[in-house]
Structures are given as structure tokens and as C-alpha cells.
Amino acid sequence: GAGVSQTPSNKVTEKGKYVELRCDPISGHTALYWYRQSLGQGPEFLIYFQGTGAADDSGLPNDRFFAVRPEGSVSTLKIQRTERGDSAVYLCASSLVGQGGTGELFFGEGSRLTVL
Amino acid sequence: DAKTTQPNSMESNEEEPVHLPCNHSTISGTDYIHWYRQLPSQGPEYVIHGLTSNVNNRMASLAIAEDRKSSTLILHRATLRDAAVYYCILRWSQGNLIFGKGTKLSVKP
Numbered sequence: 001g002a003g004v005s006q007t008p009s010n011k012v013t014e015k016g017k018y019v020e021l022r023c024d025p026i027s028g029h030t031a032l033y034w035y036r037q038s039l040g041q042g043p044e045f046l047i048y049f050q051g052t053g054a055a056d057d058s059g060l061p062n063d064r065f066f067a068v069r070p071e072g073s074v075s076t077l078k079i080q081r082t083e084r085g086d087s088a089v090y091l092c093a094s095s096l097v098g099q100g101g102t103g104e105l106f107f108g109e110g111s112r113l114t115v116l
Numbered sequence: 117d118a119k120t121t122q123p124n125s126m127e128s129n130e131e132e133p134v135h136l137p138c139n140h141s142t143i144s145g146t147d148y149i150h151w152y153r154q155l156p157s158q159g160p161e162y163v164i165h166g167l168t169s170n171v172n173n174r175m176a177s178l179a180i181a182e183d184r185k186s187s188t189l190i191l192h193r194a195t196l197r198d199a200a201v202y203y204c205i206l207r208w209s210q211g212n213l214i215f216g217k218g219t220k221l222s223v224k225p
Contacts (some may be wrong), residue, residue, distance in 0.1 A: 004159075033212065042203060042215030043160065056212060091159050105152075105213060107159030 002026065005109035006092050012114045021077040021111045025056055025094030032075050033105060034067055035091040043091055049075060050097065082115045089113075120204045125220040128194045136189040136219055138204030143184050147206040150213065151178065151189050155200045160215075163189065163202070199223045 005024040013019055019033075025032050031050055035043035045059040049069045064082075069075040079086055089112050093105040121139040128134040140149065151163040164171055164178045166187075171178040177190040196198055203218040 035215075042201075042217050043213075045212050045214055046214050059212075093159070104162035104165070105160075107161065109157075109159050 003040045004092055004094055004106050005007065006090075006108035006111050008111055009115075014116050015082060015084060017082050017115075019079045019082055019113060021079075021090050021092075021113070023075045023077070023092030023094075023108060025073065025075070026094070026106055027073075029094035029096055029106070030072070031095045031097045031103070032069060033095075034075070034077050035093070036088040037091060037110070038088045046077070057082065079113075082113075084115050087113055087115045111113040120206060120216055122202075122204050122216065122219045124217065125222065127222045127224060128191075128198075130196060130223055131193050133192040134194045134198070134221065134223075136191075136202050136204075136221065137186065138188070140206055141185045143207070145181070146208050147182075148208070149178065149180060149187050150205045150207050151176070152203045152205065152215075153198075153200040154203070154218070155197075156166055160203065167205075172196050182193070194221075194223045196223050196225060200212045 007022045033048050034046040037043045047067050048056040052069055052072045064080045066078045089110040091110045093107040095103040095105045148165050148167050150165040152160040153163050154160040164173055164176050166178045166180055179188045201218040201220050203215050205213050
């Protein structure tokens, strides 16, 4: 499809397990963002990639969270030793940077993570 | 990051105009005003953005106060499909979008 694709759409795991969430951005989009959203809250910024490098990872809550984008396209968000508080919808977005610096973000539908 | 203030919720009747307010008194000269909305069980979607002048597109209009300390998103004729959470966000150049809690818009038939 033409939009941002996120897999899996739903993931249930047990406390302490390792989880990977994948994001396929829109082809040609250089910028990629990860957010997470808890019920009733707005999306919370986690990390932003420009190409292959993390331009801003200030939103990652702790060192259990890590994200990569090795070829400047697909990105994987990795969560180690999951905790119940990690349960949320993880949203990925991509954009073209360079359109006056105000390129709109296109969001995927999210990956719902439930940690039991 | 400069912050925005929005009402928690608003109601509208179908086919009537809706004016969604946003206050951003600490806006800086390089901040753009962006609006996104999030329908139930979906990711946010872009609505409109502007810097100083009022803006119109197929989805909505954005009215920006002369001092830029407030703005209003205008939906000209609300439909049931416009029921969503609307986020007003200040964004500098190529910076991140920092979301607040937004305004939950309900549309009554």
C-alpha cells in the first residue's frame, strides 16, 4: 500500500519478554518518527530518524527501548524486559523533510502492545 | 517547547460550522501552528498548518490571530466523520510534533 505500514497490529506478551515492532514508511520519506500513546492521552514522542541516524532520541524513556533504521527505510523499535507500564499503542510516522521544513507527518495505524 | 492550551471537549451539530480554539501565548517567531486530528482507533492525520496568514484547504480553515498567540481551526460544515480528537501543535521548522491532550469533538446528528 501507499501508506505507513506497522506490524504487528496487535502484540500480547508477558512481563520480562523482548518485543520488536516494525514500521515500513512511505517510500522516499527520509524522516521517520516513533510515538507511543496510552489510553486517553495524546501521542508521546519517542525518537526521530533522519535517514539512518537518530536525529533525536530524547523521548526514549529508558535504556530498555532502542530503535534502528539501518538502511534509511524500515525501522524497528525494540523493547527489552517488557513491563506492564509499556502497554500502549506504538505509532510510527514518516515525512518528507525539505518541503519548507514543514512536511506533514503520515501516521500508521499503530501496533497495540499489551504486557501481561 | 512552546505549549498550547485547548478545551478538553466540544460538541457540535451536524452540518454546522465548528470553531476549535487554541491558545499559544509563548509561541516563538519560528514556530509553525499545526493541526492534526485522530479518529477513533486510527493514527493521527494532518489537517492544516500555518505561520502567520490564514490558511484554507479542502479539510478546514486556520485563522491565526495577528499577534499569533492564538489560532482557530474552522470546520465549515461538521459531519459525523469529523468526530475526533483535534490537536493543536507548535512546531519549529523540521522539529518534532509534540502532542498535548487535544480537544475531543463530538458531532450530534
